[in-house]
Amino acid sequence: MIFGLLASQKKAEYSFSDLAWLTAPFRVSETSLRTNLSRMVGSGVLKVRKEGRKAWYGFTPKSAQYSSHVSLGFRNPDWTHWDGRWWGISMTMPKQENSLRYRMTKKLAGHRFALMNPGFWIRPCHPLEQIEIRLREVFESPFATPLVFAFSRDEDLEAIPGLWKIDSINREFREGLAFLRESQGNDDLENPEVAFVRKMEVGDRVVKLLHKDPLLPDGFLPEDWQGGQLRRAFLEWDELVTRKSRPYWERIHQTP
Numbered sequence: 001m002i003f004g005l006l007a008s009q010k011k012a013e014y015s016f017s018d019l020a021w022l023t024a025p026f027r028v029s030e031t032s033l034r035t036n037l038s039r040m041v042g043s044g045v046l047k048v049r050k051e052g053r054k055a056w057y058g059f060t061p062k063s064a065q066y067s068s069h070v071s072l073g074f075r076n077p078d079w080t081h082w083d084g085r086w087w088g089i090s091m092t093m094p095k096q097e098n099s100l101r102y103r104m105t106k107k108l109a110g111h112r113f114a115l116m117n118p119g120f121w122i123r124p125c126h127p128l129e130q131i132e133i134r135l136r137e138v139f140e141s142p143f144a145t146p147l148v149f150a151f152s153r154d155e156d157l158e159a160i161p162g163l164w165k166i167d168s169i170n171r172e173f174r175e176g177l178a179f180l181r182e183s184q185g186n187d188d189l190e191n192p193e194v195a196f197v198r199k200m201e202v203g204d205r206v207v208k209l210l211h212k213d214p215l216l217p218d219g220f221l222p223e224d225w226q227g228g229q230l231r232r233a234f235l236e237w238d239e240l241v242t243r244k245s246r247p248y249w250e251r252i253h254q255t256p
Contacts, residue, residue: 001026002036003045004200006059007067011253013049013056018252025197025248074210074231077126079217085125089138090145092119097143104138111135112214114163122163124217157220164214166221173226176209180233189244196245199238206234 005022006014014022016033023033037057040046045063049056059067089108093101105121111134113121123131125148132139132146139146151157161167183202189195213227221227 001028001200001204002033002040003063003066004204006046006057008200008203009249009252013058014252016055016057019057021252022249025193026200074235076213076215076227076231077129079124079126082124082126082217084150085148086150087113087123087125087131088147088149089113089121090119090147091121091141091143093143100141100143104141104144107135107138110211112164112216114214116163160216160220161222164216164220166214166216166225169212169214170222170224170226172209172212173230176206176230177226177233180206180230180237184237184240189241192245192248195241196248199241199245202241203234203238206230206237210234 002019002023005019009022011018016037019033019037020030037046037048041048041057044060045066046057047060049058091101091104108121111123111129111131113123116122125131138144180202183198189198210227210231218225
């Protein structure tokens with residue numbers, strides 16, 4: 001939640017009082033806030049700058065990379081001129097590398113790769129996604145073999161929607177749209193503090209949904225695919241609730 005609050009405000013640095021104000025509506029105690037900030041600094045997600053007894057917190061390259069990773073769900077690549085090529089990542093790891101396997105497979109799944117066969121992950125190859133840069137750890141690992149390939153039989157492509165669980169995701173997207181419509185009709189949004197809480201709570205749920213979007217070419221998606229509609233509806237919601245909550249959060253931008 002703290003990470004989301006910082007990302008939503010886009011301020012270069014936050015004083016402790018800024019963060020205490022932002023987290024107050026969520027009933028976060030100062031002790032808990034200090035503890036979590038220390039953990040985030042220790043893990044490299046935040047950096048801290050001290051002036052006397054005052055501390056200022058800001059993002060690090062690691063957190064900026066994480067924000068970029070989360071933002072993938074807000075735009076679908078243009079597959080108009082896709083040439084039918086795919087990335088393939090073949091991984092073979094010794095049993096003692098379980099933690100590395102978990103980290104690398106999590107990265108692959110987060111970048112919308114799907115497991116086609118045990119140890120073999122695939123994704124349509126789009127040059128602008130810069131997969132080889134985003135997944136540098138995987139591409140440079142001695143336990144992984146990256147390759148580019150094309151399917152030789154069209155019937156093999158029929159399994160693609162199932163690999164990404166397209167139908168299940170589309171149902172969740174419909175539920176997310178209904179949830180957004182219900183949230184927009186909430187009269188409590190006229191209270192800036194309540195609107196701020198709803199901005200973060202609803203945002204957390206929908207962003208997690210958008211993170212499931214496989215970002216595939218249209219040919220692998222159903223005609224009633226809800227991904228684009230959910231993105232547009234969420235951006236409209238966020239614009240509305242940001243405006244209504246402004247009297248609460250704008251205070252932190254008025255302090256040096």
